[in-house]
């Protein structure tokens with residue numbers, strides 16, 4: 001296996017051209033970018049990912065957090081998760097993002113993990129991570145043993161007959177509630193994709209997890225200008241207090257005037273096949289009193305389409321309670 005290190009902005013087109021030789025931007029690609037390596041190296045050790053070349057992007061100048069002229073925030077692709085969570089502007093204006101990142105992984109992992117790497121982390125489904133087992137995501141057409149097997153941790157929203165794997169990210173749930181935009185450059189030029197559209201539902205092609213094409217490099221993520229007076233909360237429920245993925249999580253950005261919700265942005269983690277923005281919950285709260293009864297109604301709306309598997313029915317009520325509590329926490333903050 002070869003590794004290339006790119007150090008200057010001028011090198012980026014070469015890196016992209018090399019990566020564009022890949023057959024897909026995700027599973028099975030011959031050429032892969034490597035950032036913190038905390039997802040990719042693990043999967044290479046398991047022989048789930050077997051690239052022949054790695055392109056090290058750590059020396060590209062993509063490691064800054066910058067204020068945008070219009071008031072938003074530009075987060076470089078290689079900004080470490082720990083730097084992002086502890087950035088003064090993020091803690092002040094986008095605290096749901098800081099809370100979500102700090103609820104994930106461990107301090108050591110967050111010191112290595114990057115913004116783009118986190119966007120592209122892969123499912124923790126045990127069958128996906130075991131090349132001895134069939135898995136439609138790893139090997140399209142081979143089957144999905146999780147549907148009749150160990151599915152306690154897996155999704156209840158956005159599933160298909162081909163795949164029920166959960167997206168494991170905490171950061172992405174907060175970015176969904178914040179309506180972030182992912183910026184990409186690739187062989188076809190630069191483009192911007194709304195966070196809600198960046199991850200794909202599994203459908204019949206669970207091997208395709210995002211809109212990235214071969215050779216695409218994420219350059220940065222933008223957050224819109226902060227909403228004055230908005231109230232933020234991220235709540236993550238899991239099997240143990242740290243170093244564990246979510247069974248259910250909720251990211252909430254609320255605006256309340258005179259006891260009435262004027263705007264709500266809500267996303268769920270641990271229950272969806274992608275970071276799960278919930279327009280249903282947001283609509284259920286609009287112009288309603290900011291009280292527990294209405295928060296619970298919003299949580300019911302969020303989980304209305306949930307489809308449980310043999311071992312994860314409990315997640316539906318857990319997610320309702322998680323969201324209700326997150327809304328109460330945000331309202332009181």
Ligand SMILES: Cc1cc2nc3c(=O)[nH]c(=O)nc-3n(C[C@H](O)[C@H](O)[C@H](O)COP(=O)(O)OP(=O)(O)OC[C@H]3O[C@@H](n4cnc5c(N)ncnc54)[C@H](O)[C@@H]3O)c2cc1C
Pocket residue numbers: 032033034035036037038039040041042057077078081103104105106109112113114115116117118119120121168169170171216217218219243244245246
């Ligand atoms: C033990 C453990 C526990 C964890 N717990 C949690 C948790 O509780 N919550 C949570 O959210 N996460 C958790 N994680 C996941 C962790 O957040 C991710 O591994 C990390 O964010 C990935 O970032 P990275 O920079 O290391 O990615 P890498 O491993 O370097 O890359 C990941 C993928 O992204 C691609 N890539 C990287 N940068 C770019 C770019 N700029 N453009 C295009 N493609 C790119 C790579 O090719 C690769 O496919 C855990 C991980 C471990 C190992």
Ligand code: SF4
Pocket residue numbers: 123125126127128134135136137138143144145146147154162163164165206
């Ligand atoms: S749920 Fe998805 S990732 Fe897990 S075994 Fe089925 S196809 Fe593979």
